[in-house]
Structure formats: C-alpha cells, structure tokens
C-alpha cells in the first residue's frame with residue numbers, strides 16, 4: 001500500500017457495513033473519450049473503500065474494469081467526423097484517431113492508466129474485450145440468454161419502457177462490425193453460440209465464448225457482478241436514478257443470476273468553477289494527468305474526493321487553489337511553506353532550487369530549504385500553477401532588462417529607489433528587508449503603495465507584485481542595487497534597452 005493511503009471517515013463507514021469478505025471492489029468506465037477528473041472521483045471512492053477494508057485485515061481485490069468492448073455511441077469533440085462510420089463498433093476494434101495506440105479505447109485508457117500508476121494506486125486494470133474473448137463471461141452470458149424472458153420482464157417493469165419483440169440480452173457482432181440488438185434465432189448452449197438474423201435478414205453465427213458480441217449494458221452490469229464476485233461498486237447519480245441501470249441490475253442480480261447486490265456508494269458530479277459539470281461529450285474536461293502537474297498525488301486524492309464525494313464539488317484551480325494547498329500541506333507536512341510564497345519563489349528564481357533554498361531561508365523557512373529534492377518538486381508545481389491556472393495578480397517575471405514602464409516613475413519614486421539601493425545589505429532576510437522598504441518610504445513621506453509601486457515597476461514592469469520584503473530578499477542583492485540605481489538615475493534607461 002502506498003504512502004498515499006488515505007481513508008476518510010465516510011469510507012470507514014462503508015467498509016464497516018460491508019462485512020468480512022473476501023472483497024472485490026470494482027469500478028468501471030467506458031473509455032470512449034477523455035477520462036477526466038470526474039471519472040477519477042469514482043476510482044478514488046473505490047480506492048478509499050478498498051483501503052478501509054485492507055486496513056481491517058480483510059482480503060481485497062481492487063479492479064478497474066475498462067469497458068473496451070462497448071460500442072462507440074457518439075463522436076467525442078476532437079474526433080474526426082468520419083468516425084461516424086464506426087458508431088456501433090466496439091471501442092477495441094476502432095483505430096486510434098491519432099494513430100499512437102493500438103486501438104481507439106487504448107488512446108484514452110492508456111494515459112489514465114499511466115496516471116493511476118503515478119498515483120501509486122494498487123489496482124488491477126481489466127479490459128472487457130479481453131475478458132469476453134478469453135471466455136470469462138461465457139457462463140453468465142449463457143445464463144442470461146437462457147433467461148431472456150425474465151430479464152426482459154424486469155427491464156420493462158423497472159424502466160417502464162416496452163422492449164422490442166425480439167429483444168435479447170445478448171448483442172452479437174454483425175458482419176458490418178456493429179454490436180447491436182438482433183433477432184436471436186437459435187441458442188446453441190453446448191457450443192456457446194447463437195444464430196441470429198443480421199440487418200438484412202441473413203443468418204449469422206456468434207460465438208459468445210470468444211467475444212463475438214457482448215451483453216447489453218444493463219444486463220452486463222448484473223452479470224459482471226456475479227462473474228467478478230463484486231462486493232462493492234460506486235456509482236454516479238446518472239446510474240442510480242429511479243428506473244436507472246442500478247435499479248434493473250439489482251433485480252436481475254437477485255432474481256436471475258441469484259447473486260447478492262454489492263455494496264454501493266453514490267457519488268456526485270464535479271464541476272469546474274465557472275464552466276459547469278465535467279463532461280467528455282461537451283468538451284468540459286479536466287484531465288487527472290494535467291492536475292498532477294500542479295500538485296502531488298496525495299493532494300489530488302483529497303481535492304477530487306472533497307469532504308464527502310456524495311456531495312457535488314466545485315473545483316477551483318484558480319484563486320482558491322493556494323488555500324487548498326495550504327490546508328493540505330498543514331495536514332501532511334511538518335514544515336509547510338505557504339503555496340503563494342512558493343509561487344513567488346518559483347517565479348523569482350526561475351526554477352533553480354539552490355537559489356530557491358536561499359530565498360526560503362531568508363524568508364524563515366529553514367527546514368523546507370534543506371530538502372532540495374522536495375523543494376525542486378514543489379517549485380515545479382508552483383511554477384506550473386502560475387503559468388497555467390493562476391489569476392493575473394499572482395503572475396510575474398523578474399525582467400532581465402529595465403522595463404519600459406519604469407520611464408513613468410516620478411522624481412519622488414526615483415529618490416526612494418536610490419535610498420533603498422544605498423541601504424540594502426547582503427544577506428538581509430525577508431522581514432528586515434520589509435522593514436527597510438517600509439521605513440524608507442515613511443521617511444521620505446511616500447505612501448507605501450507609491451513606494452512599492454516603484455519597486456515592482458522597476459523589477460517586474462507592473463504596479464503590484466508579491467509580498468515585497470521576501471521577494472526582494474530572495475533576489476541577488478547586487479542585482480537589485482544595480483537596477484534601482486539605474487532607474488533612479490533615469491538617463492540610462494534608453495541605453496540599457498538597446
């Protein structure tokens with residue numbers, strides 16, 4: 001089990017009710033488009049419950065079931081329009097739209113699987129097309145076909161919809177490649193085969209022991225519980241609505257497959273602040289792999305799960321993010337550095353961990369400065385956040401040349417800069433520097449905002465910036481003195497810009 005072992009109270013409660021096991025915790029997804037942070041929430045709910053069972057000393061198998069045999073239903077944004085011709089075909093038998101993986105499903109599944117590895121998740125990834133091809137679902141498929149009438153009855157009662165006359169729980173793959181409902185003419189249970197009529201009325205044969213078709217989704221869910229021995233599975237609210245897929249699967253499991261309904265947890269959607277609910281088909285997605293660019297796996301787990309995954313979550317990776325990171329660090333790190341300060345440091349030192357360590361020491365973060373490997377990692381998160389997500393007021397870059405904006409500074413501001421240049425000493429810490437900057441302003445009768453504005457303009461080319469004391473203290477003192485003298489002397493600006 002990884003160091004990211006995290007078991008929130010709600011997961012403890014679920015585990016408490018699940019009994020002694022052995023347990024099979026399952027989470028599944030159809031990789032028909034980008035697998036986003038909302039999908040990750042389901043996997044994390046399952047992981048938390050699996051972990052809670054494990055620490056109780058129970059036997060647990062944790063499975064991620066990728067529905068790779070599922071038919072393509074619609075074209076996700078960014079997929080070529082001519083992929084329309086593949087609608088109805090299994091995701092495992094459609095070419096990768098970008099040509100980089102073996103097939104369509106793998107193009108979306110592979111980066112997600114990679115993310116789970118980066119998160120050190122102890123999960124078994126299964127691909128449904130392989131399970132069908134290997135005969136794993138043969139028994140439950142035969143059982144389903146033999147109980148076609150009962151399944152149809154349940155489906156009609158629960159969904160309130162009339163099923164077609166030739167409805168079948170099994171969808172054979174037709175000659176066209178489409179996996180669709182077809183009229184089953186004959187079942188040959190000894191040979192694991194069905195004879196069916198294709199779109200044009202021709203007789204065809206499908207071997208259900210070799211993946212030449214699949215169970216329809218609602219039946220498959222119940223059948224899969226039995227085949228895998230599932231004892232727990234989380235579901236999003238789209239499945240658990242009245243008359244929805246869990247309602248039908250529950251009855252099918254009990255009445256047809258004679259398998260007890262697994263434990264359940266209903267999780268709510270994740271919204272992206274200002275954009276709405278996450279949805280691959282609407283192109284509103286946040287990819288877990290991108291989120292790992294700005295935070296460690298432990299933080300991602302907490303962020304995505306939220307206080308309670310049964311509640312909707314408004315994900316804020318902008319202005320609200322530093323506070324989230326501070327709450328997280330306070331919990332897991334012995335000597336946390338405020339995230340906003342890391343953002344300042346990262347942008348000031350351009351990613352150089354040695355310089356960052358100096359800046360952190362001057363800021364009073366001695367312990368954090370001594371862990372260079374961790375510091376390098378945290379600086380990368382802070383810098384990536386500043387570049388990709390931070391509101392404008394967090395962003396800055398120390399200008400290599402005197403900014404053109406410095407030409408607008410007035411005489412008093414220039415006098416202030418000259419005075420500061422004369423007083424700055426090597427090795428001053430953030431607090432001492434802050435005092436110096438402030439008292440010099442007061443002495444010269446300048447409002448702090450005007451004085452500090454001169455300083456930011458001179459270094460960053462903008463009127464505001466990070467907390468001045470620790471920022472200036474983190475820079476090379478000679479560089480700051482030189483720059484302030486240059487700007488206070490005014491006449492040299494043009495020359496420097498050449």
Ligand SMILES: [Zn+2]
Nearest residue numbers: 096100101107
């Ligand atoms: Zn690919």
